[in-house]
Amino acid sequence: MANTTVTGALSIHGKNPQFLVETVIRNRIYESSFWKEHCFALTAESLIDKAIEVTYIGGVYGNQRPTSFMCLVLKLLQIQPEKEILVEYLRAEEFKYLRALAALYIRLTFRSVDIYELLEPLLKDYSKLRLRDMAGYSLTFMDEYVYSLLTEERVCDIILPRLAKRQVLEENGDIGPRKSRLLDALEGKSDADEAA
C-alpha cells in the first residue's frame, strides 16, 4: 500500500512502471528511511518541495544506499503524474535538480519523439550538477547529463529503455532535422563578421 503503484496507472513499456528500476535497487529504496519518512503520501505538488531540497543526483552510493534523487524518481514512477505536469517541471529553470529529475522520468516513460523534443532544449543549459556515486562526489553539467540520457544505456544506476535513433525518426517524418546550437551560434558570428 505504501509501495504499490497508484491504481489506474498505465503500464510503461509493457510493465508496472515501478519495475523500470531494478528489483535490488527498488527494494533498497523501499527500506530506506528517506522513502519511509519523507516520500510517504507525496503528491506531484509536494514532490516539488522535496525535489528542491535535493543537492546531488545519483544512483546508489556507499553500501548500496539509494540517494534521495533515486527515491524521488521511484516516487514519480509510483504516482505517475500527467504529462503536462512533467513539462511544467521542466520549465522551472531555477530548480535544476527538479529539472534533472523530470528529464530522467521523461527519458524513462515518454515516447521517443517526445523525448527528443523535450530534452534537446536542455542541451543549452550549462548549469553544474553534483553527481554522487560509489566513487564519491563529482561534477557534471546539465547538458552532459542530458546527453548521457540520450546516448548511454545506464544513467544513475537505471537501465534506460530503448530509444529510437534520431535518424529513423527523421526518415519517418516524425521529427524535424536536428537544430544544432553550435551551428546557430556560428552562423550568427559569421554574419556579424561579414557585416563588420
Add this chain to the structure above:
Amino acid sequence: MADKGSASKAADTDFRKKWDKEEYAERARKKDQDEKERMQENEERMNQGKKPRKGPRRDDLPKPTELMKQRDAPLELDKNLGKTMVVQNPGGKGPGQPGFFCEACNRTYKDSVGYLDHLNSRAHLRVLGQTTKLARSTLAQVQARIALLREKTKAASTAKAYDFDQRLAEVKAKEVALREEKKAAKKAEKEKTRLELIKDTAMDQDDDMAKMMGFGGFGSTKK
C-alpha cells in the same frame, strides 16, 4: 471459616469504597455473552476451515473519510538522540518506555524503521481517519506551487544581499567585543597571580622572622 458471613457487622467500615454490584454484575454477564458468541463463531469458522478469531471484533473504528495526506509536522525521530532518560516502570506500556511511541495506537517500537513502518501502515491510517488513496495533483496546483517557490527563493536571496553591510558591521562588533573580553580576562588573571605572590612572600617572612626577631621582614608591606 464457617462464620465468614456473619463476621463483619462493625460500624467503622464506612470509609471503605462502595461498589455498585449491579453494574459490575451486568458487565460480567455481557462479557460472558460476548465470549459465548465468539466461541460459537469460532466453531463455525473451524467448520468452514478458517482459523478462529482471537480478539474482539475490530469494526469499531468508523470508516475513514480523508484521503491520504502527508504528515503535517516533522517527525523528529532524533530528538532524543544521545540523551539518557530514566524509565519509570520497566516492562509497562506507554510513553515512558524507551523507543518510539505512537499515541493513537498505544504501541511502542524499539527502532525508527519499525516506527516508520507503523506510521505508514493501514491500521494506523485507519485510526487517523485516512484512506489509503492518494489525492491527485492537478496541473494548476503544480504551476501555482512552482510560482510560489520561485517567489520564496527570490525573496530569500534578496533578503540576504540586502543586509550584507549590516552583517559585516555586526561581525566586526562581535570581534571587537571578543577581544575586549580576552583582555579583561587576562588582566584578571594577572591580578590574581600578583596577589597570590604577595601573600606567599608575606606569609614566609612573617613566620620565620617574626619568631626570631620580632618583626616581619625586610620587604615592604605596601600593597
